[in-house]
Amino acid sequence: xxxxxxxxxxxxFSLLFIVLYLSLGNEKxxxxxxxxxxxxxxxxxxxxxxxxxxxxxxxxxNEFTILNFWASxxxxxxxxxxxxxxxxxxxxxxxxxxxxxxxxxNARNFLRENGNPFDILAEDKNGKNSVNFGVYGIPETxxxxxxxxxxxxxxxxxxxxxxxxxxKIVKK
Amino acid sequence: xxxxxxxxxxxxxxxxxxxxxxxLSNEILKNLRCLVCQGQTVxxxxxxxxxxxxxxxxxxxxxGNNEREIYTFLSEKYGDWILLNxxxxxxxxxxxxxxxxxxxxxxxxxxxxxxxxxxxx
Numbered sequence: 344x345x346x347x348x349x350x351x352x353x354x355x356f357s358l359l360f361i362v363l364y365l366s367l368g369n370e371k372x373x374x375x376x377x378x379x380x381x382x383x384x385x386x387x388x389x390x391x392x393x394x395x396x397x398x399x400x401x402x403x404x405n406e407f408t409i410l411n412f413w414a415s416x417x418x419x420x421x422x423x424x425x426x427x428x429x430x431x432x433x434x435x436x437x438x439x440x441x442x443x444x445x446x447x448x449n450a451r452n453f454l455r456e457n458g459n460p461f462d463i464l465a466e467d468k469n470g471k472n473s474v475n476f477g478v479y480g481i482p483e484t485x486x487x488x489x490x491x492x493x494x495x496x497x498x499x500x501x502x503x504x505x506x507x508x509x510x511k512i513v514k515k
Numbered sequence: 516x517x518x519x520x521x522x523x524x525x526x527x528x529x530x531x532x533x534x535x536x537x538x539l540s541n542e543i544l545k546n547l548r549c550l551v552c553q554g555q556t557v558x559x560x561x562x563x564x565x566x567x568x569x570x571x572x573x574x575x576x577x578x579g580n581n582e583r584e585i586y587t588f589l590s591e592k593y594g595d596w597i598l599l600n601x602x603x604x605x606x607x608x609x610x611x612x613x614x615x616x617x618x619x620x621x622x623x624x625x626x627x628x629x630x631x632x633x634x635x636x
Contacts, residue, residue, distance in 0.1 A: 347627050348624060348627055348628060351620055351623060351624040351627070352624070354620060355617065355620055355621070355624070358613065358616070358617065359617075362609065362613060365609075373550045373593070373594075373596050374596075375594070376594075377594035377595070377596075378592075378593075378594060381591070384592075444563075469567070469570070470563070470567045471567060471570060471571050471574070473567075474567060474568065474571045474589075474592060475592065476592070477592040477593050477594075479550045479551060479564045479593065480551060480563075480564065
């Protein structure tokens, strides 16, 4: 009988050890890895300069598209802007800027000061539409292909390494 | 008098409906993780992200979506990380069944521990 008890205790401790060991390797912060490979929603977004809307379905016409969520009040957006300007020079890549919870005048001034890298400028006044793209803060950037499939999602400001990575992906 | 009763019924109907929606909304928000907070639910947080999600959940309820549909929508957009009750999948199998397995093994262990050896004459 003692033998059975030892076996059960050993099994229990082994299981506990395995679970704790495996959970050591798990990241406890949100990451977007699960979203890569999924398609973005086909939704209507309001255009910044007019009262018209734009459907993300239209992005199937582009070989590659970048959706960048930004605002004039966001410091990191200012930091990443030169990198967006760099990306705007890539021919088979279209840039869609979604101005997030911002004042129009401030956004216009921001683009006047820093340049406008966007092929299409849209806006999301209350941030609700951005939920359709899984955005939870800005800046966020989503790289998609012509099938609207997410190739990469960047949280936080794009740096020069990200620009090089995007260049590599779209050149393939 | 009749018009007063009608108005009262109408008021109660509207009130009960909005109260029901509010309850459902709270129930859902308590099961959502605030992605920008430390260990808080969307319900408990007043962060910008939580406020947006609260508003989106209310809209979805108004549109007629049920609880499961709202969870599915949000997990499609943010992954299962947003759900405090992760769904049963290949990678969460252990998480769901390990407590039951440990419980079962514990019972066997206790059974053998408590069981007294039979005294043979």
